[in-house]
Amino acid sequence: MRNILKTLVLASLLSGAGPALAGEKDVTLYKNPQCGCCEGYADYLRENGFAVEVKPTHDLSAMSREAGVPDDVQGCHLSFIDGYVVSGHVPVGTVNKLLTERPDIKGVTLPGMPMGSPGMSGTKEGPFEMLEIQKSGGGGGVYATE
Numbered sequence: 001m002r003n004i005l006k007t008l009v010l011a012s013l014l015s016g017a018g019p020a021l022a023g024e025k026d027v028t029l030y031k032n033p034q035c036g037c038c039e040g041y042a043d044y045l046r047e048n049g050f051a052v053e054v055k056p057t058h059d060l061s062a063m064s065r066e067a068g069v070p071d072d073v074q075g076c077h078l079s080f081i082d083g084y085v086v087s088g089h090v091p092v093g094t095v096n097k098l099l100t101e102r103p104d105i106k107g108v109t110l111p112g113m114p115m116g117s118p119g120m121s122g123t124k125e126g127p128f129e130m131l132e133i134q135k136s137g138g139g140g141g142v143y144a145t146e
Helices: 002-015 036-047 060-066 092-101
Strands: 026-031 051-056 078-081 084-087 107-109 129-133 139-145
Touching: 026 036, 026 060, 036 051, 036 092, 060 078, 078 092, 084 092, 092 107, 092 139, 107 139
Parallel strands: 026 051, 084 107
Antiparallel strands: 026 078, 078 084, 107 129, 129 139
16 A cells, blocks of 8 residues: 555656645655765755755665666666656756756656766766656656766
């Protein structure tokens, strides 16, 4: 019953039938309970003007799949921002581009946990490629490179 309820809540959020968000800078971020880099990403978004609510979950992979993020390109955490899905440590430049351009896609993902990405330690070793998440639920091409 609990999983059915979670699925219904997630479906209502994705369909737009859920409660209206206060604005495009509001973020709901789902993460594994013990993940520190996800907290780092939430802080990074806050430092860039976003209001972030963090929700720990043990169902992150299933939630990502339900949100349309293919298994092979899932990020470390899952965010919902003004009707879009943002998976992983996506730089704020790409998030702002998404919110400004309003493309007809479900969202974007930065797969895995690249070193030097927002919220991650280490040195950035090359450009990050953020991939499109198509409304059909599949992966798309590169949306942005930073």
